[in-house]
Amino acid sequence: xxxxxxxxxxxxxxxxxxxxxxxxxxxxxxxxxxxxxxxxxxxxxxxxxxxxxxxxxxxxxxxxxxxxxxxxxxxxxxxxxxxxxxxxxxxxxxxxxxxxxxxxxxxxxxxxxxxxxxxxxxxxxxxxxxxxxxxxxxxxxxxxxxxxxxxxxxxxxxxxxxxxxxxxxxxxxxxxxxxxxxxxxxxxxxxxxxxxxxxxxxxxxxxxxxxxxxxxxxxxxxxxxxxxxxxxxxxxxxxxxxxxxxxxxxxxxxxxxxxxxxxxxxxxxxxxxxxxxxxxxxxxxxxxxxxxxxxxxxxxxxxxxxxxxxxxxxxxxxxxxxxxxxxxxxxxxxxxxxxxxxxxxxxxxxxxxxxxxxxxxxxxxxxxx
Numbered sequence: 001x002x003x004x005x006x007x008x009x010x011x012x013x014x015x016x017x018x019x020x021x022x023x024x025x026x027x028x029x030x031x032x033x034x035x036x037x038x039x040x041x042x043x044x045x046x047x048x049x050x051x052x053x054x055x056x057x058x059x060x061x062x063x064x065x066x067x068x069x070x071x072x073x074x075x076x077x078x079x080x081x082x083x084x085x086x087x088x089x090x091x092x093x094x095x096x097x098x099x100x101x102x103x104x105x106x107x108x109x110x111x112x113x114x115x116x117x118x119x120x121x122x123x124x125x126x127x128x129x130x131x132x133x134x135x136x137x138x139x140x141x142x143x144x145x146x147x148x149x150x151x152x153x154x155x156x157x158x159x160x161x162x163x164x165x166x167x168x169x170x171x172x173x174x175x176x177x178x179x180x181x182x183x184x185x186x187x188x189x190x191x192x193x194x195x196x197x198x199x200x201x202x203x204x205x206x207x208x209x210x211x212x213x214x215x216x217x218x219x220x221x222x223x224x225x226x227x228x229x230x231x232x233x234x235x236x237x238x239x240x241x242x243x244x245x246x247x248x249x250x251x252x253x254x255x256x257x258x259x260x261x262x263x264x265x266x267x268x269x270x271x272x273x274x275x276x277x278x279x280x281x282x283x284x285x286x287x288x289x290x291x292x293x294x295x296x297x298x299x300x301x302x303x304x305x306x307x308x309x310x311x312x313x314x315x316x317x318x319x320x321x322x323x324x325x326x327x328x329x330x331x332x333x334x335x336x337x338x339x340x341x342x343x344x345x346x347x348x349x350x351x352x353x354x355x356x357x358x359x360x361x362x363x364x365x366x367x368x369x
Contacts, residue, residue, distance in 0.1 A: 001078055002112065002300035003332040004044065008072040011063040013039040014363040021367070023356040024076070026325070026333045026347065030340045030368075031360035037336035040365070041116065041305045043071045044334065047084050048114040048303070049138075050095055050105040058088045075112065077300060084112070106152060110142040113302035115291040119312050121283045125263055125271040132261040139290050140200050143297050147196045154189035157182055158257055166250045174247070187235045190256045194230045197259065201226050208289040215288070215320050216281040222270070225262040229254045277314065284309075284317060291330070301331030310337045310346075326350045340368075 003024040009015040014036045029037045038054075042061075045053040052061060062069045068089035075082040085096045095102040102108045124131055141148040161182040168174050205224050212222050229238055238254040239246075245253050263270045263282060270282055294302045310318065325333065337343050340357065347355045357368040 001076060001331065002303060003076045004073050004303070005076055005081075006072075006074040007040070007043065008070075009040075009043055010070045010072075011066040012043055012069040012071060013061055013063065015039065015365075016063060016363060018363070018365045020358060020365050022332070022334075023354055024332055025354040026335065027356050027358065028340075028343045028347075029334065029336045029358045029360050029365070030338070030343065033338060035360045036363050036365075037360045038118075038307050040360070041307055041334055041336060044073070044303065044305060045114065045116055046071055046086055047073055048109075048112040050086065050093065050108060053116055053118070054120070058093055059091075062088070106148050107145065109148055110145065110298075113142050113294050113298050113300065114305065115287055115294065115302055116305040116307065117284065117287045117309055118307040119309070121287065122279060124283060124286070125274075125279055129258070129260040132263075133257075133259055135286075136197060136200075136259075136261060139204070139293070140196060142294060144196065147193065150189045150192045150196075154186065154193060154256070157185040157189065158252055158255070161186065162251045165246055165252070169247050169250050174243075179243070183236065183239045186239065186252070186255060190230070190235050193256050194228060194235075194259075197226065197228070197256075204289060204293055207292055208285055211288045211292070212281060212285040215285050215317055216278065217316060217320075220278065221266050222282060222285075223262075223264045223267075225264060227260040227262055228256060229258055230256060277317075280313065281317060284313070284321070288321075288324075295331075304330045304333045306333065306335045308336055308338075310335070310339075310342060322346060322350070326353060328352075 001024070004022050005024075006019065006021055008017075008019040010017050029040055031037050042052050042054060051058070055061065068087065070088075071084075071086045073084045075084060083098050085094075085099075087094045095105065095108060097108075097111070124135055137148075137151055141151070161179075164175075164178065164182065168179075201224065208224060209222060212220075229235075235255065239252075242254050265274045265278055265282070270279060274282065291302055291304060309321075313321070324330065335343070340359075343355075343357070347353060359366050359368055
C-alpha cells in the first residue's frame with residue numbers, strides 16, 4: 001500500500017496555504033477551471049519526481065509576490081509512515097524524507113511510484129520524438145536507477161561533445177584523442193540505454209496491446225515500433241563514419257538521443273490516420289499499461305492522478321476505466337473535475353469504493369461532507 005495521508009501546500013502556485021487529509025482510496029477535487037485543482041495533482045507529482053509535470057521552471061510555481069514554495073506530505077507505505085518535504089527558494093531546491101536530505105534527486109525517482117493522466121498527454125502523439133523519449137525514460141527510470149544514471153551521464157557527455165564539436169569547427173582542427181574520449185563514454189552509456197529500452201519494450205508492448213483492446217473494444221491492430229540508429233549499426237562505427245557530418249552540423253547526429261517510438265494503428269501512424277477516439281484510446285492505454293507495469297514490479301500500488309479526464313473521455317472508455325477502479329485495480333487515486341454531481345453520480349454506483357470530495361475555489365480547499 002502507498003497512500004498520502006496529509007498534504008500541505010505553502011505559497012505553491014495559487015495557494016497561500018492549504019492543508020488536507022486524504023483518503024487511502026479515491027479523492028475528488030471539484031471546482032471551476034482555474035481554481036487550482038490541477039495544482040494539487042502537480043504538487044504530488046513534484047514529491048515523486050522533484051519537478052512539475054507541466055512546467056520545468058520551479059520559479060514559476062512560486063505564488064506571485066512570494067519568494068519560496070513548500071510541499072509537505074505524510075505517506076503511508078505498507079503501514080509505515082514517511083514524511084516528505086520539498087522546498088524551493090531562490091534557485092535552490094531541497095527534498096527531505098523523514099528529515100534526511102536527499103542529496104541526489106535521481107536516487108529518489110521511483111520511491112513514490114506514480115502515474116498521471118491528463119488531457120495534455122495527447123501531445124505524446126503530436127509533438128516531436130523528444131517527448132516520446134522522455135515518456136519512455138520516465139517509465140523505465142521509476143524502476144531502474146542504473147538506467148536513469150546512464151541517461152543522465154549520456155546527456156552530459158553528449159552536451160560536452162557537442163560543445164567541443166563547435167570548438168573544433170571554429171578552430172578548423174580536431175583533437176582526435178579528446179574526441180575518442182567523448183566517443184568512448186557515449187558508446188558505454190548509449191549501448192546500455194539501448195539494451196534497456198529494447199528489453200523494456202519487449203515486456204511493455206503486450207501489456208499495452210491488452211489494455212488497448214479493453215479500452216477501445218475494437219479489433220484494430222496497434223503497435224509501438226522502436227526506431228534507433230543502434231538497431232542495425234555499431235555505435236562506435238556510427239560515430240567514426242559521421243565525424244565530418246558532425247563537424248559540419250556542430251552536433252552529434254547519430255546515437256540513442258535520436259531514438260523514436262512510432263505509434264501506429266493498422267500499420268499507419270496514429271497521429272495522421274487515427275480518429276480522435278482512437279488517439280484517446282491509445283493514450284489512455286499507454287498510461288494504464290504504465291501503471292500495470294509499475295504495479296507488478298514494485299512493492300506498492302503506484303499513485304494514480306487523473307486530471308480532468310471525465311470531461312474528455314466518451315462513455316465507453318470512461319466506463320472501462322471506472323470498472324477497473326471498482327475492481328480495485330488501483331491504489332490511491334486523485335481525480336479533478338468541474339462537476340460535483342457527475343462524480344457523485346459515478347461513485348454512488350460503487351458502494352465498495354470509499355470517496356472523499358474536496359471543493360477547490362480560488363486557492364482554497366475545503367472538504368465536503
